[in-house]
Structures are given as C-alpha cells and as structure tokens.
Amino acid sequence: MKSSLFAAALGALAAACASAAPSPADPFDFRQAALVYPRMNDGVAQGQASLVGNGQCRNSNGSSLSGYQPALYTESVRPQIHFSPTVNFMNDPNGLVYSNGTWHLFYQYNPTQNVAGNQHWGHAVSTDLYHWKNLPIAIAPEKEGEGIFSGNAVIDFENTTGFFNGSTPKDQRIVAMYTLNTDTSQTQHLAYSSDGIHFTKYPGAVISRNQTQFRDPKAFWDEKSSRWIVALALSQEFGIVFYSSPNMKDWTEVSRFQSYGILGYQYECPDLFQVPVEGGPDDGKMMYVLAISINPGALIGGSFVQYWVGDWDGSKFTPRDNAVRTMDFSKDFYAFSSWNNSPGKKAYAIAWANNWQYSQQVPTSPFRSIQSLPRELTLKYYRPTPQFGDLILNNRPVNLSAIHGKTLYKSENGNSARNQTVNLSGQGAFDITATFKLPANANITYNTIASFEIFAGDGKQSVKTGIQMGEPAVAYIDRRGAGQSFAAQNPFFTDKTSGIIRYAANYTTASSENADQYVLGPLPPSAYLDSTDQAQYIKLQAVVDRSVIEVFVNDGELAGTSVFYFDNDQIPSKVTVSVGDNKLQLVDLEVRALNSIWSKCKE
Amino acid sequence: MKSSLFAAALGALAAACASAAPSPADPFDFRQAALVYPRMNDGVAQGQASLVGNGQCRNSNGSSLSGYQPALYTESVRPQIHFSPTVNFMNDPNGLVYSNGTWHLFYQYNPTQNVAGNQHWGHAVSTDLYHWKNLPIAIAPEKEGEGIFSGNAVIDFENTTGFFNGSTPKDQRIVAMYTLNTDTSQTQHLAYSSDGIHFTKYPGAVISRNQTQFRDPKAFWDEKSSRWIVALALSQEFGIVFYSSPNMKDWTEVSRFQSYGILGYQYECPDLFQVPVEGGPDDGKMMYVLAISINPGALIGGSFVQYWVGDWDGSKFTPRDNAVRTMDFSKDFYAFSSWNNSPGKKAYAIAWANNWQYSQQVPTSPFRSIQSLPRELTLKYYRPTPQFGDLILNNRPVNLSAIHGKTLYKSENGNSARNQTVNLSGQGAFDITATFKLPANANITYNTIASFEIFAGDGKQSVKTGIQMGEPAVAYIDRRGAGQSFAAQNPFFTDKTSGIIRYAANYTTASSENADQYVLGPLPPSAYLDSTDQAQYIKLQAVVDRSVIEVFVNDGELAGTSVFYFDNDQIPSKVTVSVGDNKLQLVDLEVRALNSIWSKCKE
Structure with missing residues (x-):
C-alpha cells in the first residue's frame, strides 16, 4: 500500500468515517477501532490467541466473532480457498516467514474500514499454505496519523539483534521490519516476537532518509556476505536501494538498482530472493530474482509485478539482461512477496489479488481483497x-x-x-x-x-x-x-x-x-x-x-x-x-x- | 507484418482464396491479382499516375475505381480523416519520406484479400499529411511465395548509390529499402525512383544473414559518421542490429542493441530517429529515440511500441537508462515509423492503428485497417x-x-x-x-x-x-x-x-x-x-x-x-x-x- 493518490483520495473518506463512527459500546465491534486506534497487541492481551488449536474462526482484528458470525465466509463473492480477512480491507502480504513448522502470513490491514487506510499488520498462520487461522493484529500504530506499512520478517537464528534469550528456539526468533508511515516521513522499524504472535517494537527508526516515499523493506540473511541485506524502494525516484547490517539495527547503503523496467508512478515491494532452477543442466542451482511491484502505471492499467533474473554478489544485483518480464498476464496480481526461510531450497510466494485501480470499489462486503493462491516458484529454461x-x-x-x-x-x-x-x-x-x-x-x-x-x-x-x-x-x-x-x-x-x-x-x-x-x-x-x-x-x-x-x-x-x-x-x-x-x-x-x-x- | 503465427494461420486461407478466385475477365477486378501476382509497376504502366492532380479517387491497387465506386469511403466504419486503402488489407506504414514538397506514405498492402498476405508496398502521397492521394502499388513481389515486407526510404541527395543521373533533382532521389520475405529467408533489398512513383528494383540482396526472422530496415544518413546507417530487427533473437554503408549497397555490422524492454514474441520495425527537445534549457536540441514494435506479447495484449531516449555516437545507440516507455496507452498503435527528411528539424511519424490480435477479424469491409493520425513528436521534460x-x-x-x-x-x-x-x-x-x-x-x-x-x-x-x-x-x-x-x-x-x-x-x-x-x-x-x-x-x-x-x-x-x-x-x-x-x-x-x-x- 500507499500511493499519495490513495492518501489524497481517502483523506475525505477517513475523516467522514471517524465523525460518523458509533460510540464505543460493544467491545467486539470492530468498527470502534476507528476511534481508538488500537495499540499493538490489544487483541492479544486477551490471552486467547495461539498458533495451534481450532481458532480459525477468530475475527481478523483479534476480537471474537460476535460482530460477524452470521454470514462468516459464506458470501457469494467470498473465495473459499483463498485467504481473506473476515471483515474490512486487506492489501499487501507482509512478513512472510516460515518458522517452527508454521507459515506466517501478515498483511496490510485496515481493521476499521472496507477501504485502505489506518494500516496495521493483520496476521494468519498455516501449516500447509492453504488452511489459514486468523490471529490478532500483530503490529498496530501507536497514534492517529501513523500507519504500519509493508515489510517482511526474518528468522534471527543467531540472535544478531540481541532481541532473544537462549530459551527461544532458534527458528522462533522472528524479527519483522516494516515502514512507519506518517504525513511527513517513511522510516524503517523493527518489531520482534518469540512466540510468533506477540510483537514488541524496537524503539526508533533503524533506517531513515528524510524521505516520504521510502518503504517496503525486504530483508534476508545473505549467505554470500554473511550479513543482513535489505531491499527498499525509493518509490518515486524509481530506485531499489540495498543496505547491509550485522545486527538489523545498524544499516549501511551498499548499492542501488535504478530506473529499470516499467517505471509507472512508483516502485513498491521490492523482493530479492533465491529460486531453484528446475530441469536442465542447472537443475537445483539457486539463482536470484528481483521483483518490483509498480502502481499505478502498469501498461495494462494500474498495478503489476515485474522481475529480473540475475546475480547477487553480496552487495549488488546485476540482471542477466535489460529486458523486463512479468509474473502474471492479467490485472490482479500485485505486491508479490516470497517467504523467507522456506525449507528445502524451495521458493514460495503469494501476491495480493487485486488492482489499486478498483480494489477499493469492488462489490464485496464486509471484506475487500484476497491473497492469491500460494505459488511455488522455479526458474526454467524456455x-x-x-x-x-x-x-x-x-x-x-x-x-x-x-x-x-x-x-x-x-x-x-x-x-x-x-x-x-x-x-x-x-x-x-x-x-x-x-x-x-x-x-x-x-x-x-x-x-x-x-x-x-x-x-x-x-x-x-x-x-x-x-x-x-x-x-x-x-x-x-x-x-x-x-x-x-x-x-x-x-x-x-x-x-x-x-x-x-x-x-x-x-x-x-x-x-x-x-x-x-x-x-x-x-x-x-x-x-x-x-x-x-x-x-x-x-x-x-x-x-x-x-x-x-x-x-x-x-x-x-x-x-x-x-x-x-x-x-x-x-x-x-x-x-x-x-x-x-x-x-x-x-x-x-x-x-x-x-x-x-x-x-x-x-x- | 509478419509473424509465423500469421503465416501459419493464413496458409489455409490464402490457398482457399486462390482456388475460389474468379477467372480473369474484368481487368479492374482487384481480386484477379490473387492469381497473377502482379509484377512491379503493373498499375503504373497504364501511365495514369502522377503526384499532382485530382486522382485521389484511384483505387489503392492502381486500377481505376470501377470495381469499387459505389460506396467509396462512405462505409459507416470508414474513418473520414484517417488514411485507409480503398479495399483490402493494410498494415505497417513503410518508406516514409519527404521529397520535393510531398509526404510519401507507403504501406504494407495485400491487394487481393482483406486479410494479411501477398504483401506489396501500397502508396499514397500528401502535401499536408492529412489529404492523401492514392497511387499505384509501388513495389510488388516477382513471384508467388515472395512478399515485399516493411522498410523505409531515404533521399540520396549525393547519389551515393549511383542510381540517379544529374538531371534528377537531389531531393527526388528516393531509395527504398525493404525486406524480401520468402519461406526460407528474409533479406534486405533496394528499389529506387526518380519520380516518386515508379520504382526500379536493384538486383539481389544488399544484406543477408541466413535468417528467416531479420527484417524491417530503417535507414538514414548519419550526420555523425557521414555514412548510411540502417537498423534491422533480428526479430526472434530480440536484437536490433545496426549496419553502416557508404553507398546503401555494401553494409558492415557496427553494433547491436540486445534484449531491452518487453521482449514478447518478436521485435519489429525498429526506428532510430532524431527528435527536437521542446522547452526548457535544451529547447531545440535534437536527441535520438529508438522505437521498437513488438508483437505479440504486449503486456496489454498483442502489439505495442516501446522506445528509449538516448545517444547515438555514429555506431552505437546508448539509452539514457534501462527503463522502457511506450508511446500509446491503448491497444491500437503499432509499427510506428517516422518520416525521413522532414523539413525544419521536426519529427513526424505515423503508426498502424490496429492490433494483430484482431486486425484480420475486425468488422470492416471492403477494407481493413487505417493509419493513425500523423503525429508531431518532441521530447519534453516531465x-x-x-x-x-x-x-x-x-x-x-x-x-x-x-x-x-x-x-x-x-x-x-x-x-x-x-x-x-x-x-x-x-x-x-x-x-x-x-x-x-x-x-x-x-x-x-x-x-x-x-x-x-x-x-x-x-x-x-x-x-x-x-x-x-x-x-x-x-x-x-x-x-x-x-x-x-x-x-x-x-x-x-x-x-x-x-x-x-x-x-x-x-x-x-x-x-x-x-x-x-x-x-x-x-x-x-x-x-x-x-x-x-x-x-x-x-x-x-x-x-x-x-x-x-x-x-x-x-x-x-x-x-x-x-x-x-x-x-x-x-x-x-x-x-x-x-x-x-x-x-x-x-x-x-x-x-x-x-x-x-x-x-x-x-x-
């Protein structure tokens, strides 16, 4: 999420909704969150969430289902095998990470309206990438005007961050990196969790740049240089900037991928990840792919994903050629993101299955938008x-x-x-x-x-x-x-x-x-x-x-x-x-x- | 024109048409050309064509209008201010050149059917780029199985080719360069004209490459290196190859522009041309633009044009960046081509206003396809x-x-x-x-x-x-x-x-x-x-x-x-x-x- 189009377009809507919202009476009425701007872990504080058990029917905002029970996931427009929030507006997948046998799907979520705005990280988990269990909101803004924008999550096996103690199993050490959006800046922040549900924010920005269009961190542990690398979009400069860090806290810019492909109005959601070659003489070899979402300005209108196959030398991505390729020929595949820490040298990913040109107007209620089917990615010679x-x-x-x-x-x-x-x-x-x-x-x-x-x-x-x-x-x-x-x-x-x-x-x-x-x-x-x-x-x-x-x-x-x-x-x-x-x-x-x-x- | 899709798809149609064609009785029945494969200048041999006068109503195949008079240019789907042939199928603009006060528009033309195939160079002229006068077919194949595919035309002011004698005004020395297509090869050929109507073929190929996908020459006199340069598409290798020549006959490869932008299924119709900057500190400065048409494989489906702004050093084109831009956001703008020799440091161009995805099926009769409005191009800072x-x-x-x-x-x-x-x-x-x-x-x-x-x-x-x-x-x-x-x-x-x-x-x-x-x-x-x-x-x-x-x-x-x-x-x-x-x-x-x-x- 986040073009200034939507910020501008929705200013009036957000204001109108706040003034028309009901008084806070029913503690499970998800709409009241519009007024109170729920702080992080409000839902979790009730102590009801866990990663296992039959809690799939929990509301996407962490409350019980009382506000929505009657028609849950039965609407005629409600996909039955695709992830969608119980109510309200979802966009980008975020924080995709495999941890301790569980696939985490966080997502851009407005718990208070069925249009974009008031961005939180919603949360769901799965053991097979199809059956999802809704969990409470994982990361929420602290005050009005803040938005928890897109980002990803890593497993800090070696506790380079110092966020974990020895009792936390290595593969449960989840560190999320996200963009904090305000009217005047976009900065990069961390939050961490030892149980995969409750997140603690690390105070202050770990990367800032005097920028309002600087977002969507995708971090990973780089085997080539034995350090953390993060890709970030300088969205309206059409650059992907890479930083390195020993500890996720202190970052140094190392390279930039500038003005490639279709520019459109903004670059979003960069993702540099490894993909196995399937078949042929390089079968099983891992190669790098850089994906960039752009919106608006797709040649087909609105939102789309482009990618390059290339080499990553530990500091710099070099595409194999100057051509640009796309992952999907139709209009509803955006904000593509891959899972970190996938087992077995596999590449898995998901995308938001809609298009900003109409996503806030499509005739679905009480929710809007779904995630695509989970995809397994390989590279093949064609x-x-x-x-x-x-x-x-x-x-x-x-x-x-x-x-x-x-x-x-x-x-x-x-x-x-x-x-x-x-x-x-x-x-x-x-x-x-x-x-x-x-x-x-x-x-x-x-x-x-x-x-x-x-x-x-x-x-x-x-x-x-x-x-x-x-x-x-x-x-x-x-x-x-x-x-x-x-x-x-x-x-x-x-x-x-x-x-x-x-x-x-x-x-x-x-x-x-x-x-x-x-x-x-x-x-x-x-x-x-x-x-x-x-x-x-x-x-x-x-x-x-x-x-x-x-x-x-x-x-x-x-x-x-x-x-x-x-x-x-x-x-x-x-x-x-x-x-x-x-x-x-x-x-x-x-x-x-x-x-x-x-x-x-x-x- | 020319994907093997269309070649394959139309094989059956062409055969069917030939067997069903009427016996040659009416000398003005355009359909008989299907049988006789008219040789170059057949129409002109009647001595009726000229560059001036009120001959606008001549049929596009050079015959009189008797075969088509009743409904000429009055059909409800017939554009009134866009160029279209009287009858049958047109595609790419070709040979665009300004000569002696006249704008020439040649075009890919099938004089015998309302689908692609049997490619000739149709011809029309204008003094204002809007009012077009149909002229006889300018270049025709010699025998069945040959096609006169796309190319362009230049003014050989200094008679570097030796095709002209001193009595031909310098700006009437037109040399066309086109691709001769057969089932087994695509090679580049010349034809020249001293009167802008009658063309003489120069025997043999001037560039050949043991290639079946090598076409659409765009030649120009290069001021930087004082020689002819031609851009050609290695269509299915996704390369634009540049050659140089002192005389249009002997060509040497000088550089290649490889794998840029959207690849699709084939590159076609490369065009390297100069465009004036409009406004700002560089106002009036001429810069280079390289345009490439691709078909099929446009992200919007089928056919589209992409371009790069850059530097031409006399041998090599270097784009300003690795981004790719398009000239038109919709589906019906293809085979873009600019006019050579435009007066006054201006850039003018035209494109075929249709899309190969449906151009041979659209409900227009007895003609199919139009050229776009003529366009004036500038470069502006945005x-x-x-x-x-x-x-x-x-x-x-x-x-x-x-x-x-x-x-x-x-x-x-x-x-x-x-x-x-x-x-x-x-x-x-x-x-x-x-x-x-x-x-x-x-x-x-x-x-x-x-x-x-x-x-x-x-x-x-x-x-x-x-x-x-x-x-x-x-x-x-x-x-x-x-x-x-x-x-x-x-x-x-x-x-x-x-x-x-x-x-x-x-x-x-x-x-x-x-x-x-x-x-x-x-x-x-x-x-x-x-x-x-x-x-x-x-x-x-x-x-x-x-x-x-x-x-x-x-x-x-x-x-x-x-x-x-x-x-x-x-x-x-x-x-x-x-x-x-x-x-x-x-x-x-x-x-x-x-x-x-x-x-x-x-x-």
Missing part, C-alpha cells in the same frame, strides 16, 4: 521463440491436494471429445485441468481455440479462459460476461487480458557443453513439439473460486489472475470445455471440487 | 512524480487546421458548466477538446472524473474517454459500450485501457545550472500546479473518426489510440462532456467537425 532461450520464472499453485474435494469429472486419452460440460457441485471452488493437442502440421486459424467457460448458476453470466493455438500460442482470460453492474460503470475494470505461451527447451536435443547454450542460441523448431508424434500439447489449468480465477499454462510457465464479480449473488455452477475447431483435440480433462478452507467456521 | 524528472516523447496530432470544419460548440472560461451535450453534425469525424480544472487543495475521490462520452446515433452505444484526477491523474479509454457483436465474441478485443499523466517540469522554479537537474533531482511539488492559482489544469483532446478514437492529454504528453465498431451502421452523433463531482470544473470546451479527406471521391 523458448519464447525458436531462436531464443530464456530463463523464466515458473509460477504454479502450491500442491492443491491439501484442499482437493470430490472429483467431478475425469477422462484420459479421450481423443475424440470436443466439448464437455461438467456441473460444478460444491462450495464454489474448483480445479479444472485439461490437456489439448494440436496434431503435427495442422493448419490453424484464429478459431483454433481451446477454452473453458465457467457459468454462473443463472446460466447467463460466465468467465472464460482459453488458448489460441499458434506460434506462439496465447492464453487469455475474458471476464466481459461475468457481471455487468460493477464492470459497466468502472472505467478501469478491463475485461480481456492475455499472455504468450513459451515452450520448454528440449534439453535432449541441445548440446550441453555450455550452459549458456540453453539461454542464447538456436534450437531446432522441434523443441516446441513432442518428440514422439510432433504434436503440440498445451495444458490449461483454471482454479476458479467464486470471484477469482487463476490460470496456469503448462504447470506454471504462464499465469494469469483475474477477479470477477457475478451479479445477483451467483457462484460458479457449470463449466463447458470446448475446442474451437476440429483440428484441436481434448486429450484429457479433470474437474475437481476444492474444499473450503473456512469450513470449520461454519460448523 | 515530472512523473514530484521526485523524478524524465525526458518523455510528446506525441500530438499534426495541426488539424488542414481539415477543420464547422465549429459545433465553443465556450471559454465557463467555470460553472458541469455537463454539456453537443450534437455532432458532420461526416463522423470530430475534434473535441476541453480543459478541466481541479482547484487548489480540493479533495478528490474515485469519482473525480472528467469525461467525454461519444454516442452513436442510436443513443445507446458509446465510446468513452476521461481523466480520473489524483496524483497521478489517469486517462482512460473505455470502448465496452461501443458495439457488442464483435467485442463480445473476440477474446482479445480489450475494452478498457489507461495511462498515467505526468506533469510538465516547472523550469522557472528549478535551477538551470545543470541540465541534468531537469532529469534527475527534486523539484518542489508546486511544479504540478499552475503558479497563479495553485490549481491543476488538464487538457483532454479526443479526435473521434467513425471507428477510431485518439486521445491526447496536455497537448501530447500522453496519447491513446483505440478502434471501436458500433453495431448497426451507426456513426458518432453526440458527445456529452461531464465532470464527476462538483470540485472539478469545465474551464473551456471546443467541438469542431473535421472535413472528410475523401470528399473529392464522392463528387
């Missing part, structure tokens, strides 16, 4: 063209088996099937996966399209996704028919988005003498095709969840995330899988219901 | 943010006075006006320009929007453009309501596009000791505001022309180009100008009809 190899961030959902429900349809090797309609019975969340085959040397037209159309219960509204075959093939999402009342009046709720599909490099046909050959240099066109039948196979997966669709092509080579809002309280109820002309074949199809992660709240 | 200065390509229509018609509405200093409806009487082409004022310190919301809604005659369909105020303000185009029949079925015809608005640097408040201060380094926030009343003024201009809208903010700081297709043969007939809330004021408004450039064809 062939964007027959003449070019590229190391691309692969981006697929974390294994969905944790939430798999009933199989609604399953076919394999059904080469003759052209169209298939499957009723979507369940709670509104489904995993639809198909493989399409374009036979060798088939002529293609603009209508050589394989697609899913997911209908609302009324049979009229629908959201679509598909693949237009060709060189390159193109994946798209089309939400034009998915609800009119919001889309028709909002000038920024773009209907159609698309991205081009690359092809996995065919390692077996390339010389392996030089790893660079996998990156630059020709491969035969047959690298596009299956080696046995010279056909082209494309796998399309759509995870649809009431008001969001996330599309993955070829297990994450390409991803697209779009929210949509059916009118009249409709939820997904039927999918039609079809191929646009008879050259294209539906090879296999599986449709599964996904189980609500909030089901315990409904018992 | 403030994308209070903390950052940037040299941005300013992009405004060439002075419209050449086609100005009746004034339909004109108000000035009408501070109290909030909404204004003006009937659009004329031929379907209009210039709508308004200035909006946001008073100092006004609170803004998401509804602080100033907008134009241009209605079809049925009063139901409309295309919209507007500005949402804020920091930054955002301009948008919304074609969601402008016709359903095409938009609802095409998965790539995106409805809503937007771009952020920057602010002119306030030179008078900045130190002028160092020109770089205008580029990097803080300026006071007041640079955003008018110095007298601290209000924010934004000027919005929409040129709407039957099936296209081009939007310009603040005289070209931001531009957006969108085609749209009203159903039921409707044309623009009414505009409503409105402000979304009462903080915003409509300061002045002028609505003018624009005169059809094709009117002589209708007499």
Whole structure:
C-alpha cells in the first residue's frame, strides 16, 4: 500500500468515517477501532490467541466473532480457498516467514474500514499454505496519523539483534521490519516476537532518509556476505536501494538498482530472493530474482509485478539482461512477496489479488481483497521463440491436494471429445485441468481455440479462459460476461487480458557443453513439439473460486489472475470445455471440487 | 507484418482464396491479382499516375475505381480523416519520406484479400499529411511465395548509390529499402525512383544473414559518421542490429542493441530517429529515440511500441537508462515509423492503428485497417512524480487546421458548466477538446472524473474517454459500450485501457545550472500546479473518426489510440462532456467537425 493518490483520495473518506463512527459500546465491534486506534497487541492481551488449536474462526482484528458470525465466509463473492480477512480491507502480504513448522502470513490491514487506510499488520498462520487461522493484529500504530506499512520478517537464528534469550528456539526468533508511515516521513522499524504472535517494537527508526516515499523493506540473511541485506524502494525516484547490517539495527547503503523496467508512478515491494532452477543442466542451482511491484502505471492499467533474473554478489544485483518480464498476464496480481526461510531450497510466494485501480470499489462486503493462491516458484529454461532461450520464472499453485474435494469429472486419452460440460457441485471452488493437442502440421486459424467457460448458476453470466493455438500460442482470460453492474460503470475494470505461451527447451536435443547454450542460441523448431508424434500439447489449468480465477499454462510457465464479480449473488455452477475447431483435440480433462478452507467456521 | 503465427494461420486461407478466385475477365477486378501476382509497376504502366492532380479517387491497387465506386469511403466504419486503402488489407506504414514538397506514405498492402498476405508496398502521397492521394502499388513481389515486407526510404541527395543521373533533382532521389520475405529467408533489398512513383528494383540482396526472422530496415544518413546507417530487427533473437554503408549497397555490422524492454514474441520495425527537445534549457536540441514494435506479447495484449531516449555516437545507440516507455496507452498503435527528411528539424511519424490480435477479424469491409493520425513528436521534460524528472516523447496530432470544419460548440472560461451535450453534425469525424480544472487543495475521490462520452446515433452505444484526477491523474479509454457483436465474441478485443499523466517540469522554479537537474533531482511539488492559482489544469483532446478514437492529454504528453465498431451502421452523433463531482470544473470546451479527406471521391 500507499500511493499519495490513495492518501489524497481517502483523506475525505477517513475523516467522514471517524465523525460518523458509533460510540464505543460493544467491545467486539470492530468498527470502534476507528476511534481508538488500537495499540499493538490489544487483541492479544486477551490471552486467547495461539498458533495451534481450532481458532480459525477468530475475527481478523483479534476480537471474537460476535460482530460477524452470521454470514462468516459464506458470501457469494467470498473465495473459499483463498485467504481473506473476515471483515474490512486487506492489501499487501507482509512478513512472510516460515518458522517452527508454521507459515506466517501478515498483511496490510485496515481493521476499521472496507477501504485502505489506518494500516496495521493483520496476521494468519498455516501449516500447509492453504488452511489459514486468523490471529490478532500483530503490529498496530501507536497514534492517529501513523500507519504500519509493508515489510517482511526474518528468522534471527543467531540472535544478531540481541532481541532473544537462549530459551527461544532458534527458528522462533522472528524479527519483522516494516515502514512507519506518517504525513511527513517513511522510516524503517523493527518489531520482534518469540512466540510468533506477540510483537514488541524496537524503539526508533533503524533506517531513515528524510524521505516520504521510502518503504517496503525486504530483508534476508545473505549467505554470500554473511550479513543482513535489505531491499527498499525509493518509490518515486524509481530506485531499489540495498543496505547491509550485522545486527538489523545498524544499516549501511551498499548499492542501488535504478530506473529499470516499467517505471509507472512508483516502485513498491521490492523482493530479492533465491529460486531453484528446475530441469536442465542447472537443475537445483539457486539463482536470484528481483521483483518490483509498480502502481499505478502498469501498461495494462494500474498495478503489476515485474522481475529480473540475475546475480547477487553480496552487495549488488546485476540482471542477466535489460529486458523486463512479468509474473502474471492479467490485472490482479500485485505486491508479490516470497517467504523467507522456506525449507528445502524451495521458493514460495503469494501476491495480493487485486488492482489499486478498483480494489477499493469492488462489490464485496464486509471484506475487500484476497491473497492469491500460494505459488511455488522455479526458474526454467524456455523458448519464447525458436531462436531464443530464456530463463523464466515458473509460477504454479502450491500442491492443491491439501484442499482437493470430490472429483467431478475425469477422462484420459479421450481423443475424440470436443466439448464437455461438467456441473460444478460444491462450495464454489474448483480445479479444472485439461490437456489439448494440436496434431503435427495442422493448419490453424484464429478459431483454433481451446477454452473453458465457467457459468454462473443463472446460466447467463460466465468467465472464460482459453488458448489460441499458434506460434506462439496465447492464453487469455475474458471476464466481459461475468457481471455487468460493477464492470459497466468502472472505467478501469478491463475485461480481456492475455499472455504468450513459451515452450520448454528440449534439453535432449541441445548440446550441453555450455550452459549458456540453453539461454542464447538456436534450437531446432522441434523443441516446441513432442518428440514422439510432433504434436503440440498445451495444458490449461483454471482454479476458479467464486470471484477469482487463476490460470496456469503448462504447470506454471504462464499465469494469469483475474477477479470477477457475478451479479445477483451467483457462484460458479457449470463449466463447458470446448475446442474451437476440429483440428484441436481434448486429450484429457479433470474437474475437481476444492474444499473450503473456512469450513470449520461454519460448523 | 509478419509473424509465423500469421503465416501459419493464413496458409489455409490464402490457398482457399486462390482456388475460389474468379477467372480473369474484368481487368479492374482487384481480386484477379490473387492469381497473377502482379509484377512491379503493373498499375503504373497504364501511365495514369502522377503526384499532382485530382486522382485521389484511384483505387489503392492502381486500377481505376470501377470495381469499387459505389460506396467509396462512405462505409459507416470508414474513418473520414484517417488514411485507409480503398479495399483490402493494410498494415505497417513503410518508406516514409519527404521529397520535393510531398509526404510519401507507403504501406504494407495485400491487394487481393482483406486479410494479411501477398504483401506489396501500397502508396499514397500528401502535401499536408492529412489529404492523401492514392497511387499505384509501388513495389510488388516477382513471384508467388515472395512478399515485399516493411522498410523505409531515404533521399540520396549525393547519389551515393549511383542510381540517379544529374538531371534528377537531389531531393527526388528516393531509395527504398525493404525486406524480401520468402519461406526460407528474409533479406534486405533496394528499389529506387526518380519520380516518386515508379520504382526500379536493384538486383539481389544488399544484406543477408541466413535468417528467416531479420527484417524491417530503417535507414538514414548519419550526420555523425557521414555514412548510411540502417537498423534491422533480428526479430526472434530480440536484437536490433545496426549496419553502416557508404553507398546503401555494401553494409558492415557496427553494433547491436540486445534484449531491452518487453521482449514478447518478436521485435519489429525498429526506428532510430532524431527528435527536437521542446522547452526548457535544451529547447531545440535534437536527441535520438529508438522505437521498437513488438508483437505479440504486449503486456496489454498483442502489439505495442516501446522506445528509449538516448545517444547515438555514429555506431552505437546508448539509452539514457534501462527503463522502457511506450508511446500509446491503448491497444491500437503499432509499427510506428517516422518520416525521413522532414523539413525544419521536426519529427513526424505515423503508426498502424490496429492490433494483430484482431486486425484480420475486425468488422470492416471492403477494407481493413487505417493509419493513425500523423503525429508531431518532441521530447519534453516531465515530472512523473514530484521526485523524478524524465525526458518523455510528446506525441500530438499534426495541426488539424488542414481539415477543420464547422465549429459545433465553443465556450471559454465557463467555470460553472458541469455537463454539456453537443450534437455532432458532420461526416463522423470530430475534434473535441476541453480543459478541466481541479482547484487548489480540493479533495478528490474515485469519482473525480472528467469525461467525454461519444454516442452513436442510436443513443445507446458509446465510446468513452476521461481523466480520473489524483496524483497521478489517469486517462482512460473505455470502448465496452461501443458495439457488442464483435467485442463480445473476440477474446482479445480489450475494452478498457489507461495511462498515467505526468506533469510538465516547472523550469522557472528549478535551477538551470545543470541540465541534468531537469532529469534527475527534486523539484518542489508546486511544479504540478499552475503558479497563479495553485490549481491543476488538464487538457483532454479526443479526435473521434467513425471507428477510431485518439486521445491526447496536455497537448501530447500522453496519447491513446483505440478502434471501436458500433453495431448497426451507426456513426458518432453526440458527445456529452461531464465532470464527476462538483470540485472539478469545465474551464473551456471546443467541438469542431473535421472535413472528410475523401470528399473529392464522392463528387
């Protein structure tokens, strides 16, 4: 969060809300927080929070559920397998860290309104990245006018900060770094926790710069230089500045990454992290990726994430080239952040699944915004063209088996099937996966399209996704028919988005003498095709969840995330899988219901 | 033009058309060209073409008008002030050169079908960049399977090529350089003309590279190194390669610009050209801009143009930074090309106003595609943010006075006006320009929007453009309501596009000791505001022309180009100008009809 647009735009709203707020009577009425600006740990002080147990139904502001029980997580627009706060407005994921068997998700949260403002760090935890348990607010502002803006968290195994005593298990030593926003400055601060719930603020700023646009720290322990490194955005100067520290308290600027990619209006949420290469001669090797969110100013409108693959030498990030790549072809994937301390040399991440162009106006209540599906990231060599190899961030959902429900349809090797309609019975969340085959040397037209159309219960509204075959093939999402009342009046709720599909490099046909050959240099066109039948196979997966669709092509080579809002309280109820002309074949199809992660709240 | 997508996709179509073509009976039936593959100058051989006179109504393939007379340039979707061919498919502008008082516009043209393929260089000329006279095809393939692909043209004043004799005036010595496409190669070739109409091919390739993806030469006489330079796209390697030559025939590779910006599937149409700085301490200084079109793979889907401002040292282009910028925020501006030899240190350019995602399917007949309005380009210092200065390509229509018609509405200093409806009487082409004022310190919301809604005659369909105020303000185009029949079925015809608005640097408040201060380094926030009343003024201009809208903010700081297709043969007939809330004021408004450039064809 935080453009001056929103600060400016919401000034009037915030003031209006404060003056109209009810008098503080019900201690569980989340709205009263607008008046009192709850201090850190107010919720926790009740002693009810823990990292285990069946507390999933706790309110996101730490109070009991009395203020919201009746319709908890059952609204027609409420995703069932995506994280969202019980009430009010959420944006960026923050403080992502794996600690003592638990995945922590903090997030930018306004506990008092369903628009941005009054920023706190909300908190939830999971053991599988799908089932989330709401915890009380972790970090709150001290006084009116302050905001706890985005940041991240690390595990201080060796107690370099001195914040912990010997009795705290090493992997429970959580240090959060966040931006304290005021009208006159943005400065960087620490808070720490020994139990993963209660946070203590370290007094004073650890980095300040006489800046109002300086935020979103992403710190990590740097193995190369044996010290802490933090990336911070000089948002309106379009610079990412790196600092180093031995103890998280004393920081020294070491380098700057300046004016790369799409600038837009501001850089936000820098994230430098390591990602394993998947497949090929570098399989398992960890490489660095720098991600930067920008808002507004995405070419597609509003918010988006761009990234560079490169080298980190302990002080400086050097991208492999001057090209800019994006993680998601659609409009609702922003403030991307990776988990620190992920076990097993894996990279996991999540993003806010909305866009500042309309996120404060979308027709969801009493909450606004969700986090994306958790993603597992790898780097893979792809062939964007027959003449070019590229190391691309692969981006697929974390294994969905944790939430798999009933199989609604399953076919394999059904080469003759052209169209298939499957009723979507369940709670509104489904995993639809198909493989399409374009036979060798088939002529293609603009209508050589394989697609899913997911209908609302009324049979009229629908959201679509598909693949237009060709060189390159193109994946798209089309939400034009998915609800009119919001889309028709909002000038920024773009209907159609698309991205081009690359092809996995065919390692077996390339010389392996030089790893660079996998990156630059020709491969035969047959690298596009299956080696046995010279056909082209494309796998399309759509995870649809009431008001969001996330599309993955070829297990994450390409991803697209779009929210949509059916009118009249409709939820997904039927999918039609079809191929646009008879050259294209539906090879296999599986449709599964996904189980609500909030089901315990409904018992 | 030319992705293998289209080659592959159209193979079947081309074959089908050839077999279904009529027997050659009518010598003016343009369709027969499908069979005979007309050789270069077939049309000119009739001796009817000239650069002057009232021949504007000639068919685009050089024949008389008998095959098309009845509805010439009168279709409801036919723009009246934009260049389009009488019949069949046009794409990239080519060979843009100013010669002997005449602006030449060549273009990629399929004289035989209303989809891409069978590429020729079509030709038109103008003395004001608005009124175009169709001339016969300038360069045609010699045999089936060849295509005359994109390229440009230069004036060989000093006859370095030896193509001209002393009697040819120096500024009539036109040399075109184009790509010859076959199934197995793309090579670069020359053709020359002493009269601006008839072209003679120079035998053989002047640059070849054992490449099938090597095209779109843009040559110019380089003042820095006193030799010819050409930029060429290694399209699927994502490189722009520069060559030098003393004589346009013998070329030596001198440098390469590799892997910058958005890569997409291919680089096309590189253009390195000089642009004057407008205003500020560098006023009048010429700087270099490198533009690259990419398709597909634009973040907004399909085709777009990106550019870099930088230095050219006679051999190598070095961008000022690693950021990438775009010329147009919407979907229909591609294959940008500038005119060589423009008089008076000015930069003029044009682009194809469509997108390969749907250009071969849009509901226009018997023609497809138009060129954009001609643009005058300058470089201006802008403030994308209070903390950052940037040299941005300013992009405004060439002075419209050449086609100005009746004034339909004109108000000035009408501070109290909030909404204004003006009937659009004329031929379907209009210039709508308004200035909006946001008073100092006004609170803004998401509804602080100033907008134009241009209605079809049925009063139901409309295309919209507007500005949402804020920091930054955002301009948008919304074609969601402008016709359903095409938009609802095409998965790539995106409805809503937007771009952020920057602010002119306030030179008078900045130190002028160092020109770089205008580029990097803080300026006071007041640079955003008018110095007298601290209000924010934004000027919005929409040129709407039957099936296209081009939007310009603040005289070209931001531009957006969108085609749209009203159903039921409707044309623009009414505009409503409105402000979304009462903080915003409509300061002045002028609505003018624009005169059809094709009117002589209708007499």
